[in-house]
Amino acid sequence: xxxDTAAExxxxxxxxxxxxxxxxxxxxxxxxxVALRREFAQRVPQQMLQNELIELGxxxxxxxxxxxxxxxxxxxxxxxxxxxxPRGGDLKRALAATHDVDQSQISLGNGSHExxxxxxxxxxxxxxxxxxxxxxxxxxxxxxRAAGANAVIVPALPADDAMPYGHDLDALLxxxxxxxxxxxxxxxxxxxxxxxxxxxxxHFIAAVPERTLVVVDEAYAECADAPDYASALALLGKHRNxxxxxxxxKAYALAGLRxxxxxxxxxxxxxxxxxxxSFNINNVALAAAEAALGDxxxxxxxxxxxxxxxxxLAEALRERGWRVSPSQTNxxxxxxxxxxxxxxxxxxxxGVVLRPMGGYGLPGHLRIxxxxxxxxxxxxxxxxxxxxxxx
Numbered sequence: 467x468x469x470d471t472a473a474e475x476x477x478x479x480x481x482x483x484x485x486x487x488x489x490x491x492x493x494x495x496x497x498x499x500v501a502l503r504r505e506f507a508q509r510v511p512q513q514m515l516q517n518e519l520i521e522l523g524x525x526x527x528x529x530x531x532x533x534x535x536x537x538x539x540x541x542x543x544x545x546x547x548x549x550x551x552p553r554g555g556d557l558k559r560a561l562a563a564t565h566d567v568d569q570s571q572i573s574l575g576n577g578s579h580e581x582x583x584x585x586x587x588x589x590x591x592x593x594x595x596x597x598x599x600x601x602x603x604x605x606x607x608x609x610x611r612a613a614g615a616n617a618v619i620v621p622a623l624p625a626d627d628a629m630p631y632g633h634d635l636d637a638l639l640x641x642x643x644x645x646x647x648x649x650x651x652x653x654x655x656x657x658x659x660x661x662x663x664x665x666x667x668x669h670f671i672a673a674v675p676e677r678t679l680v681v682v683d684e685a686y687a688e689c690a691d692a693p694d695y696a697s698a699l700a701l702l703g704k705h706r707n708x709x710x711x712x713x714x715x716k717a718y719a720l721a722g723l724r725x726x727x728x729x730x731x732x733x734x735x736x737x738x739x740x741x742x743x744s745f746n747i748n749n750v751a752l753a754a755a756e757a758a759l760g761d762x763x764x765x766x767x768x769x770x771x772x773x774x775x776x777x778x779l780a781e782a783l784r785e786r787g788w789r790v791s792p793s794q795t796n797x798x799x800x801x802x803x804x805x806x807x808x809x810x811x812x813x814x815x816x817g818v819v820l821r822p823m824g825g826y827g828l829p830g831h832l833r834i835x836x837x838x839x840x841x842x843x844x845x846x847x848x849x850x851x852x853x854x855x856x857x
């Protein structure tokens with residue numbers, strides 16, 4: 467197919483798409499890791515310290531899932547010829563008990579990504595504003611624009627703030643108008659790792675008009691241990707316009723199975739359920755998530771390891787002269803300045819994959835997932851080797 471034909475075909479199909487979709491950019495998952503793994507396996511120079519990629523770009527849990535989750539997943543494979551429970555009843559019951567809510571307050575999704583999209587599809591549209599933070603999760607703006615809504619992006623806190631590039635709750639509140647139907651925030655936030663204090667959010671949610679639904683993405687909530695952090699789940703009973711989304715991809719290490727959930731007012735969830743695809747959570751994922759939720763001891767152990775390695779890695783990077791944003795997640799946002807592109811490329815060549823942040827508007831930063839001790843040591847060794855070779 468020549469370039470003229472390709473351009474003509476592109477324009478033809480774009481003309482058939484809804485206006486909101488024509489200029490939409492798909493979610494960018496970062497590097498093609500499958501291709502990188504193959505490439506790396508074919509050319510492992512002798513000078514490299516490891517013979518496998520050190521993958522620190524996707525915020526995965528390096529310790530893997532609970533053994534109970536593995537056992538449950540394997541057992542469920544025998545039933546793969548059957549449809550999964552369309553309601554996810556067992557998992558909903560376990561989640562309801564864990565969070566002290568009713569099952570009617572829970573909707574399950576193929577990761578929290580699906581739920582964030584559904585919320586905009588259900589409650590936003592042309593002529594409606596969706597307020598969201600600068601440097602917030604990329605899916606927020608995709609969800610708003612895919613629904614045909616006006617995405618109102620509110621500037622983040624400045625770089626010299628105690629929470630650089632974090633949410634400015636006052637500015638977000640000021641951006642709310644009678645046309646605002648949805649407001650997305652995250653706590654802690656991806657990709658910055660920052661968080662806002664519990665008391666600040668209480669004042670914020672109390673001031674948001676009730677007809678504006680506030681969506682709090684808590685994908686990294688389990689990782690947070692700061693004294694001033696608190697989940698928004700505790701406020702659900704006070705504010706019927708509050709929705710909290712969570713995932714099993716991070717702390718529970720089930721990223722490959724894609725399980726997320728939303729918790730909100732029962733009537734809000736009932737409307738959201740109208741958009742849910744049939745059998746959207748497969749039977750292996752349902753079984754593994756329920757088992758993982760029940761293994762609290764394993765969760766505590768992995769979270770403690772993450773917190774320890776996060777602190778060590780942040781300190782080591784700061785000692786090398788780089789600015790590391792405060793984080794309550796399983797990753798660090800690190801400023802490398804003008805050398806960012808060269809450093810990222812050199813690390814990738816050395817078999818260490820990080821996440822460039824240019825797509826988020828932070829071209830001088832890289833996001834580094836907190837690995838296990840060996841992975842973090844490998845990252846630091848690679849950085850030390852290339853430090854004098856990049857400008």
